[in-house]
Amino acid sequence: MSDAEPAPEQLAPFLIELARSSRSKCKVCRKAIDKGAARIGVLLEGPFGTGYLWHHIPCLARRDFAKVEEAYAGDYTAAGVERPPLDELRGLHDEAAKKKAEKQDAPFVERAATGRSKCAQCGEPVEQGTFRVALLRKVEFYGQVRHTQVKVHPRCVRGAVRSEESGTSADDFAARLAANSRIAPAEVQAALREIGAL
Ligand SMILES: [Zn+2]
């Protein structure tokens, strides 16, 4: 640290600047941040000292959009930094959150947020607002069997679970569905009635 650096207690909570070297690593993707690339620092005051944790701006937006929003709103950006627009970053975050939600363990039931998805069993669209059930399907990939998540109509669950490529068993189906679903228990029960006996 040169004498020109502010004392730690004067450090701002955020710093958006161009990386001064290629030595900093992004705390999200763990890759080096190239010299001259925009980076965002989040001040960390810990028992071992005070300093910035560095991130690529899109990486931090994916993980913690509120922090990026806060940093953008304040006067924390060094001169000459071209920042990605906040709207684009919000899009990245929403996409990442959606991907994370898709990792929810199957079987589970949810309400279709849009009418754009198609049932993996019958191929018909799943109407917006109706129940959609996530199941596992076996997919062979270079000789290796993997499970991929598919979404089906409640009325198509029986056929999907009984098919040869099903990766979801009918045993304890209702209990597992209830445990994995994020909608209200009464909703899950309503969905189970639509699913019917397996
Ligand atoms: Zn990164």
Ligand SMILES: [Zn+2]
């Ligand atoms: Zn269907």
